Amino acid sequence: MIEVDCRGKPCPLPVIALAAAVSDLAVGDVVSVVADDPAAAVDVQAWCRMKAQEYVGADTAEDGTPRYVVRRVS
Amino acid sequence: MGSGASPAIYWDAASSEPLHPAARAAYLAALDQGYADPRRLHRAGRSARLLLDNARAALAEALEVRPDEVSFTASGTAAVHLGLLGLHRGARGGSIAHTAVEHSAVLHAVDWAGGGTALPVDAQGRVRIAPPPPGTSVLAVQSANHEVGTTQPVPDLAGVAGGVPLFVDACASAGRLPLPEGWAVAAASAHKWGGPAGVGVLLVRKGARWRHPFPVDERIDERVPGFENVPAALAAAAALQAVVAEREEVGARQHALIDRLRSGVSAMPDVDVVGDPTDRLPHLLTFSCLYVDGESLVTELDRLGFGVASGSACTASTLTPSHVLAAMGALTHGNVRVSLTRDTTAAEVDAFLDVLPGVVERLRAEVGH
The missing domain is CATH 3.90.1150.10 (Aspartate Aminotransferase, domain 1)
Incomplete structure (x- = not known):
């Protein structure tokens, strides 16, 4: 799985990085964004809703940083 | 700019x-006539008292409440803190339930009271009409949201609250929309309707179980201690009257x-x-x-x-x-x-x-x- 490292990056940079990563995916593939920006917890899901992509869920990277997983579905 | x-x-x-032009005119006149201590029996004191009573009466009429239900505070935030915590204290036990989208003034008061339960909202920002959770002392629900504008179903929530009193933060809507029915205590803020800053309004329904959460004094209003800001209260009332008329x-x-x-x-x-x-x-x-x-x-x-x-x-x-x-x-x-x-x-x-x-x-x- 491709992982995009957005540690230390404020909003909207994690969502911009997510959008760029998803545009390179084949339909059905997933990408994860690692981001400590608190806005990312809301904005990754909002992006998926607005762009009709699937929000798979959240877990944490090895260092405890939140990680958000998204699947390209369209 | x-x-x-x-x-x-x-x-x-x-x-x-x-500032509404009506507030400016009332403010300027009251600065000259409403400076004295409204508790004093001399001429200047009586003049200040008259202006304060007029302000309370005009505000009550514009909000369609009784004059003795109206208190002036130093800000909308102060009215929220006093109103919500006083209602919580009057309930003698339980914890506050509130919508997840209340103003931070409500959330800070809830924290101060030892925490509460946040009720989720839908994508429009509206809370579901349902009885408050068991053990709720007060249900805090805004009349309308200050960030997104969505109104809350206050009368419907009051209808299913099962005796739990409602605290309604009406700061975002007062003057613009009529007060919703169903509150025991409500709060508003004059500078949000075109009055001056530094005037909050605390409304306590006659018969509501509200107990003062903070120290009191022996001045005019048993709910709000401290020297009354008579000119600003009068200006706030004048603005509200004008705004409600328009x-x-x-x-x-x-x-x-x-x-x-x-x-x-x-x-x-x-x-x-x-x-x-x-x-x-x-x-x-x-x-x-x-x-x-x-x-x-x-x-x-x-x-x-x-x-x-x-x-x-x-x-x-x-x-x-x-x-x-x-x-x-x-x-x-x-x-x-x-x-x-x-x-x-x-x-x-x-x-x-x-x-x-x-x-x-x-x-x-x-x-x-």
């Missing part, structure tokens, strides 16, 4: 409405202008328009633009002559985004809140819609999107 020849249009009435006309005009704005903004690509399109405050619209930071958007719009607010937090100084937008699942970055003043025109709305797409496009290009 920004430099250059652009007109300075102030669209942040939800933070503070410009409400139907101004509200309908603003409602239509926001519809026009909403429809224009909705046509832009990658914009999340937030809040209920119909059951809402008349003067307020919130939207979020993907891939843009809200602070840059506010700064750029200000440079072009439009003073707007933002619930985004993409700078180092404020890292936590708006809890209102987060609770709704709305996009939190690139956020703009527009709140019109009573004299906003259609031409101003159209001018905004002319410049906004270019601003957003430019900012997106700067971050390589």
